Amino acid sequence: MKIIVCIKQVPAGEVKINPETGTLIREGVQSILNPFCEYALDEAIRIKKEQEERGGEEVEVIVLTMGPPQARSALLRCLELGADRAILLCDRKFAGADTLATSLALSEAIQKFEEDFTLIFTGKQAIDGDTAQVGPELAEHLGIPQITYVTSTNLIPERRRIQVERETENGYEIVECKLPALVSVSSGSNILRIPSFKEIINARRKVIKNVIADDLSKDTSRFGLSGSPTQVAKIFPPKSRTGGQKIESDDPEAAVSRLIEFLQENVFVDKE
Amino acid sequence: MDFIRTGYSPGVTFEKVRKIEGKENIESMFSSYTIDESKLKGYAEWLFFPKNEEEIVTVVQEMEKRGVPITISAARTGIVGGCVPFGGAILSLEKLNAILGLGFDEKTKQWYVRSQPGVSLKELNEKVIQKKFPELEEKQKELLDKFSQDEKTYWYPVDPTEKTAHLGGTVATNASGSLSYKYGATRKWVRKVRLVLANGEILDIPRGKYHASPEGTFTIQNTAGETKTFSIPYYRIGTNVKNAAGLFTEPSMDLIDLFIGSEGILGVITEVEVWITEKPENVIAVTTFFPTEMDAASFVNDIRLKDSSLKTEFLEYLCPDSLKLLRKKQISDPPLVNMPPIPKNVAAIIFEISYNEDSLPELYERLETIAIKNNSSMDQTWACYEDREIDRITAFRHLLPETVNAIIAERKQKNPTIHKLGTDMAVPIIPETNLAGILSFYREKLRESNLEHVIFGHIGDNHLHINILPKDEKELAKAKELYKVFAKKAVSLGGTVSAEHGIGKIKKEYFNIMFDEDKRRQIIEVKQALDPTGLFSIGNMVNI
Numbered sequence: 001m002k003i004i005v006c007i008k009q010v011p012a013g014e015v016k017i018n019p020e021t022g023t024l025i026r027e028g029v030q031s032i033l034n035p036f037c038e039y040a041l042d043e044a045i046r047i048k049k050e051q052e053e054r055g056g057e058e059v060e061v062i063v064l065t066m067g068p069p070q071a072r073s074a075l076l077r078c079l080e081l082g083a084d085r086a087i088l089l090c091d092r093k094f095a096g097a098d099t100l101a102t103s104l105a106l107s108e109a110i111q112k113f114e115e116d117f118t119l120i121f122t123g124k125q126a127i128d129g130d131t132a133q134v135g136p137e138l139a140e141h142l143g144i145p146q147i148t149y150v151t152s153t154n155l156i157p158e159r160r161r162i163q164v165e166r167e168t169e170n171g172y173e174i175v176e177c178k179l180p181a182l183v184s185v186s187s188g189s190n191i192l193r194i195p196s197f198k199e200i201i202n203a204r205r206k207v208i209k210n211v212i213a214d215d216l217s218k219d220t221s222r223f224g225l226s227g228s229p230t231q232v233a234k235i236f237p238p239k240s241r242t243g244g245q246k247i248e249s250d251d252p253e254a255a256v257s258r259l260i261e262f263l264q265e266n267v268f269v270d271k272e
Numbered sequence: 273m274d275f276i277r278t279g280y281s282p283g284v285t286f287e288k289v290r291k292i293e294g295k296e297n298i299e300s301m302f303s304s305y306t307i308d309e310s311k312l313k314g315y316a317e318w319l320f321f322p323k324n325e326e327e328i329v330t331v332v333q334e335m336e337k338r339g340v341p342i343t344i345s346a347a348r349t350g351i352v353g354g355c356v357p358f359g360g361a362i363l364s365l366e367k368l369n370a371i372l373g374l375g376f377d378e379k380t381k382q383w384y385v386r387s388q389p390g391v392s393l394k395e396l397n398e399k400v401i402q403k404k405f406p407e408l409e410e411k412q413k414e415l416l417d418k419f420s421q422d423e424k425t426y427w428y429p430v431d432p433t434e435k436t437a438h439l440g441g442t443v444a445t446n447a448s449g450s451l452s453y454k455y456g457a458t459r460k461w462v463r464k465v466r467l468v469l470a471n472g473e474i475l476d477i478p479r480g481k482y483h484a485s486p487e488g489t490f491t492i493q494n495t496a497g498e499t500k501t502f503s504i505p506y507y508r509i510g511t512n513v514k515n516a517a518g519l520f521t522e523p524s525m526d527l528i529d530l531f532i533g534s535e536g537i538l539g540v541i542t543e544v545e546v547w548i549t550e551k552p553e554n555v556i557a558v559t560t561f562f563p564t565e566m567d568a569a570s571f572v573n574d575i576r577l578k579d580s581s582l583k584t585e586f587l588e589y590l591c592p593d594s595l596k597l598l599r600k601k602q603i604s605d606p607p608l609v610n611m612p613p614i615p616k617n618v619a620a621i622i623f624e625i626s627y628n629e630d631s632l633p634e635l636y637e638r639l640e641t642i643a644i645k646n647n648s649s650m651d652q653t654w655a656c657y658e659d660r661e662i663d664r665i666t667a668f669r670h671l672l673p674e675t676v677n678a679i680i681a682e683r684k685q686k687n688p689t690i691h692k693l694g695t696d697m698a699v700p701i702i703p704e705t706n707l708a709g710i711l712s713f714y715r716e717k718l719r720e721s722n723l724e725h726v727i728f729g730h731i732g733d734n735h736l737h738i739n740i741l742p743k744d745e746k747e748l749a750k751a752k753e754l755y756k757v758f759a760k761k762a763v764s765l766g767g768t769v770s771a772e773h774g775i776g777k778i779k780k781e782y783f784n785i786m787f788d789e790d791k792r793r794q795i796i797e798v799k800q801a802l803d804p805t806g807l808f809s810i811g812n813m814v815n816i
């Protein structure tokens with residue numbers, strides 16, 4: 001069984017935007033694996049281990065990304081964390097892609113090289129662009145069902161189905177669907193895994209396949225900037241939330257009475 | 273040359289210097305200046321904030337005239353009470369916080385930075401690493417360009433954990449830390465020191481210029497033409513042990529070394545030059561687990577003594593009890609610990625080593641061989657190389673002392689007089705048996721005493737911190753006795769009672785184990801030659 005995890009490399013920390021060009025400033029900023037993609041990968045690895053443990057079908061986890069040459073390091077990280085092999089779509093002709101052109105390139109790569117996949121995982125969104133569109137668009141290109149904002153999964157290989165829990169505005173839903181399907185993952189352990197030195201070394205022996213635009217299609221104008229209808233009117237970093245007010249005291253009673261005072265003053269609770 | 277002349281500084285009018293007068297004013301608004309991280313609390317009648325060297329000269333002359341002793345104060349991160357005054361004046365150097373220049377030594381092809389003492393290590397390193405010195409852009413444009421074009425990344429590789437420490441404070445204490453395993457303590461990086469002496473005159477000491485005479489003396493001439501000859505201490509401290517106790521000395525020593533680590537008793541450091549060096553581009557931090565403490569110790573010896581090509585940046589230790597404490601914390605607050613599950617009944621060595629992609633597999637094989645020999649494996653490790661992950665490991669290491677401090681703070685509520693007891697001893701790394709020897713000794717004594725404790729720290733330098741957590745007065749008394757037993761043992765092995773924190777005001781009892789009366793007299797004689805009236809930092813290191 002093949003599980004494909006589509007991942008993205010993103011800048012670590014706060015996103016900065018060049019006010020003149022309106023593009024992301026990437027110089028001097030370290031790049032990391034998008035956290036939601038890491039959750040997606042974790043979910044795939046968990047399924048792989050689970051299948052191993054119960055002697056089920058063997059699972060191969062393939063990570064896929066489209067990006068500049070340095071995106072290799074994000075793929076390498078996935079291989080360290082347990083993925084079996086990786087594919088990098090890297091070509092000038094892919095540059096400047098919006099979500100449509102990106103998802104198109106990904107879908108064509110999947111159709112060309114990994115058509116017999118069972119499941120595709122993506123992160124719910126990348127923390128730099130925050131669009132949350134690539135996953136759903138990819139499912140559309142491939143014509144498969146999609147479930148977004150998933151918090152946990154349960155694969156039922158015998159019935160070729162997957163059951164998931166997904167977040168909604170006001171709670172959770174349990175949804176089941178037929179495989180193959182695409183699942184976008186929105187949460188995971190907030191304690192990121194750390195590979196062992198052995199896993200780091202083993203990852204370097206795994207294959208990262210390089211794919212260029214010509215490998216995918218004769219009509220490469222559908223990729224990259226030329227295949228991107230999106231017009232970005234404005235791009236800005238979201239205001240970071242302020243820390244709120246913290247009541248600190250070594251004396252719990254004093255702290256509680258200050259909290260009650262605050263709640264009363266702001267009419268969250270009635271004054272007795 | 274063993275002869276040096278002091279320079280003259282005109283000073284300013286005393287009124288010009290920013291000052292707080294009166295014990296009550298200081299206590300009510302500036303009480304943080306009368307305490308440091310040891311929590312020793314003092315008091316003072318004057319608090320000065322000079323802005324430059326001339327103002328320092330004025331304060332020194334005025335206080336000398338009035339017979340008011342001066343305690344020199346930097347960032348107050350010290351943990352031995354060195355900057356804590358007991359009466360007199362506090363001379364805070366926090367306003368002398370400018371980086372003065374960048375330099376390139378054509379002879380050695382090395383970069384260096386000239387700075388006032390009040391610059392924090394954090395600021396210094398940020399600027400060096402990013403190669404950004406806005407303050408120098410006008411006067412050193414060409415050199416700055418040359419520096420930015422240099423492809424290598426540089427840093428000042430002294431890291432006494434507490435990065436808010438000031439450069440001056442770290443020079444005065446010869447600070448060191450985990451990185452000193454590879455890079456040495458502060459001393460090695462100081463290229464020049466400038467000081468104000470007790471007579472208000474200036475000493476400017478570049479490294480390599482002034483050396484003690486064959487008889488072990490220096491002669492200083494003041495601007496009035498009077499000369500004074502004094503002897504450097506003739507006691508000897510082992511050269512292969514990290515040490516922060518006592519004045520430095522060696523035959524034909526460089527005068528600059530007398531002042532580095534002198535804990536403010538000889539003069540006020542007003543300017544320093546420090547070398548900077550290439551920062552390794554890629555490092556990997558590996559946390560390795562061992563079934564026993566002795567396996568961990570043997571792993572350390574194999575790495576540092578058997579394979580000279582394995583140059584780790586540092587080797588740090590967490591004993592089984594340390595990991596147990598952190599595991600308990602992990603269960604109650606996983607995000608705080610922010611690590612994968614901590615294994616049970618093991619000791620850990622955390623080391624960092626630089627690498628390049630091509631040689632990584634070979635490095636791995638060498639480490640794996642050593643690990644297997646010592647009943648461990650690279651399979652059961654946490655290996656980090658991304659910056660954010662290395663930060664996680666650093667935070668994890670620091671969490672241990674923080675956890676210990678939190679436990680003590682809680683116990684203090686019931687027993688206000690108790691405190692933690694943290695040792696700072698180191699023993700020479702050769703003979704090889706020293707490490708296992710001292711560890712077994714600590715173990716045996718700690719077991720006998722039945723006191724709660726953790727052992728952790730700079731194992732690469734045979735410099736382990738034992739933190740004892742007493743529950744009550746009785747245990748505290750017992751811990752203090754044990755501390756002396758450990759100090760005597762370390763000294764008997766040619767080691768030191770303080771490898772990095774210094775002596776200050778609170779470690780003199782242990783200092784006296786290492787430095788008998790005769791050795792202390794040798795220090796006092798230097799002090800009296802340079803500071804005859806006992807103006808500077810009285811109570812540090814020795815009693816006058």
Ligand SMILES: Cc1cc2nc3c(=O)[nH]c(=O)nc-3n(C[C@H](O)[C@H](O)[C@H](O)COP(=O)(O)OP(=O)(O)OC[C@H]3O[C@@H](n4cnc5c(N)ncnc54)[C@H](O)[C@@H]3O)c2cc1C
Pocket residue numbers: 308309343344345346347348349350351353354355365389431432433434436437438439440441442443444445446447448449450535536537539540541542772773776809812
């Ligand atoms: C959590 C923690 C961890 C620490 N870990 C380490 C460690 O690993 N290694 C280590 O070495 N230290 C460590 N320390 C101790 C401390 O950070 C160092 O001793 C540091 O060098 C002190 O710098 P400071 O600027 O705070 O100096 P202060 O504490 O203000 O002063 C230290 C001493 O230097 C003298 N002094 C200061 N400035 C001058 C000057 N310009 N001229 C003359 N004398 C001066 C003072 O009189 C005083 O005696 C740690 C401290 C903390 C709180």
